[in-house]
Amino acid sequence: MIEFRGLEKAFGAKVVLRGVSLTVRDGETMVIIGGSGTGKSVTIKHVVGLLEPDAGTVAVDGQVVSELRRRELTALRATVGYVFQFAALFDSMTIADNVAFGLRRSGAMSEEQIRERVTESLRLVEMAGTERTMPAELSGGMRKRVGLARAIALRPKYLLYDEPTTGLDPVTSAVIDELMIRTREALGVTSIVITHDMRSAYRVGDRIAMLYEGRIRQEGTVAEIQQSTDPIVRQFIEGRPSVRAEDVAAPGAVPAAEGSQP
Amino acid sequence: MLAALGRRSVGITELFGHLGHFVADTLRAVPDVRTWGRQIFPMMRRIGVDSLPIALFIAAFTGIVLALLASYTVTAAVPLYFVGALVGKTTMLELGPVLTGLALAGRVGANIAAELGSMRVTEQVDALETLAYDPHAYLVLPRVMAGTLMFPIIVAFAMATAIFMGWVAATTLLPITTAEFLRGLRLFYVPFDVTFGLIKSASFGFVITMIGCFLGLNTRGGAEGVGDATTRTVVYSAEMILVLDAYWAITLLRP
Ligand SMILES: Nc1ncnc2c1ncn2[C@@H]1O[C@H](COP(=O)(O)OP(=O)(O)OP(=O)(O)O)[C@@H](O)[C@H]1O
Ligand SMILES: [Mg+2]
DSSP: HHHHEEEEEETTTTTEEEEEEEEEOTTTEEEEEETTTTSHHHHTTTTTSSOSSSSEHHHHHHHEEEGOOOHHHHHHTTTTTETTOOOOTTSSOOHHHHHHHHHHOOOOOOOHHHHHHHHHHHHHHTTOOOOOOOGGSSSEEEHHHHHHHHHHHTTEEEEEEEEETSOOOHHHHHHHHHHHHHHHHHOOEEEEEEEHHHHHHHHHHHHEEEEEEHHHHHHHHEHHHHHOOOHHHHHHHTSSSSSOHHHHHHSSSSOOOOOOOO | OOHHHHHHHHHHHHHHHHHHHHHHHHHHTTOHHHHGGHHHHHHHHTTTTGGGGHHHHHHHHHHHHHHHHHHHHHTTTOOOTTHHHHHHHHHHIIIHHHHHHHHHIIIIIHHHHHHHHHHHHHHHHHHHHHOOOOHHHIIHHHHHHHHHHHHHHHHHHHHHHHHHHHHHHHHHHOOOOHHHHHHHHHHHHOHHHHHHHHHHHHHHHHHHHHHHHHHTTTOSSSSHHHHHHHHHHHHHHHHHHHHHHHHHHHHOOOO
């Protein structure tokens, strides 16, 4: 279980999070949506202690991340796979070494087993055969998939996906969505998925939370979010440039059916 | 004006505080041999062997110039073989370590800051951490150790080159024989000269690599941040080399 409680974070004068509270239950996939720059990446970086909260806490399995000692934090990190928004591949290493990097750390697997796991992970993200390539030779979307392979290779208990399908073509996006769903079914992982892509959000998510102005604006099952009457949420999930006037005028009202707008 | 000075000194105090923490974190990573052990030899090659050409180039020309300066300075009252003494002493005690140090602050320090800075801004350092690696063990320690070990070796080669070129210049351009040059070289020589130069070099290697790692890993804000970290590394390293140079002279050379 991952629990955010009143998480606040500012960078200098720039306040990003103003009290984020959210619970991700074991085995579920929580999708976080929200506009660009609202602090979605900042939020999940707290889960693995890459950032320290100004106030509030993040707890994983009841352990408050910011209070862990170095060794405990390392142990926690070993159970969390993190897919970075811009892949963050090690550009001095081949693709195979990138994927194997976390596996070598634990020392529990032989080189032979590691090689098998690398091949398998790359196949899952449809990147088989790129083992000897360097990251610089790949496109952005390909790098992203390798980043995904690097995270799932570890068979973690938790997976944090920062925009796993942004910048991918629709077919590859669907493949990655499939992969996320299968990973959850096969490994029973608990995941947080950040995305702008509502189709993907509906496909992979059990619940969806929208981050807006530093707080969770609304949180609910996919169906609940789809039927939300909150004008801010509606605007986001429908991808409209501005909040519809009638939604604001009649908060709580059932939104008008599609196509009835002038 | 005073306020500005005050602010600057507060900034510097703070910087040294952070640097102190950083060094402590690095020392704490020493037991994690499994992480840094494999990195140390490639690093020694990158920091050490690859720096030799520039170090020897500088040393060669320094040796030539020293010989000519010495002969120019020595007047009729002093025998010409003092040229050997001057070349030897200044090379071992001062110019070998300091000139090499300054050159490598540019080459090694800037290289480390730019590399780690880019890794920081592209989130590769974050990725390392999420894969349960300690950046101090994986990135900092191998570089600092390689720097501290390899600098004295590079400087030893530089000293030898400078003296050799000093001898070449003295015997070809000046009316000095090999025997006279060697006589001068031995005249005031004590083994401590070399020890002193090498201790200094090790401290320069430590400081340059440490500052490069520190500023590199603390890079903020994209390509501009990387450029800034690189520049600051070169400037701070050069300043620290001169400060350390004075420090060692004060602590080790006073009778
Ligand atoms: N290390 C940092 N230092 C300073 N400011 C930061 C840092 N990290 C994030 N920010 C700022 O925090 C805000 C939120 O950033 P974040 O990356 O979380 O946005 P996001 O919701 O992930 O957006 P996007 O969907 O575009 O990725 C931004 O304004 C960003 O400039
Ligand atoms: Mg983001």
